[in-house]
Amino acid sequence: DGGITQSPKYLFRKEGQNVTLSCEQNLNHDAMYWYRQDPGQGLRLIYYSQIVNDFQKGDIAEGYSVSREKKESFPLTVTSAQKNPTAFYLCASSIKATPNEQYFGPGTRLTVT
């Protein structure tokens, strides 16, 4: 079955540690996205990538980093510079980076204490 996988579903880290969230898709989609979701805030874009080896900052990129070395993978690193990292993180992909349906993964809930 095609889809997007994110792992792990729940992640706990100590403050000051970097952590990498995994996102893999087997839909052969060109574009991939990372969103952060906080209660009552909707979805806020962190980074997006239109094609391999290319990515752009979204609205809240500070304290995050990404890479896109393979078409199917778009990992997100939450660095210690991110002041409020505890949130629900969603990865998505679309066939092209134009107005197209975005398919979302199941999400990773990160808790930093």
Added chain:
Amino acid sequence: QQPVQSPQAVILREGEDAVINCSSSKALYSVHWYRQKHGEAPVFLMILLKGGEQKGHEKISASFNEKKQQSSLYLTASQLSYSGTYFCGISNSNSGYALNFGKGTSLLVTP
């Protein structure tokens, strides 16, 4: 800029209708609607494009008013499965690859 959704929350009885609005302060190129159930990933409902094109998977209707810079999602004869949070995501240009999402509208359908 983040679009404004209204209402913030609505409670319906099964079979009733509801309208969810999404307004932008800038000209719209496309509006995307998603539904999210608690603890799950958002699921695509519909895309509306400037010029009138629509793409959708479900029997849900929506409108796109370019002049008013807003879109409305119409949920008719609501079913229990319609419960969830509805998000609109907007793009203000045809080169806008990323979407700005609203804060969501919580919909609860009761028996």
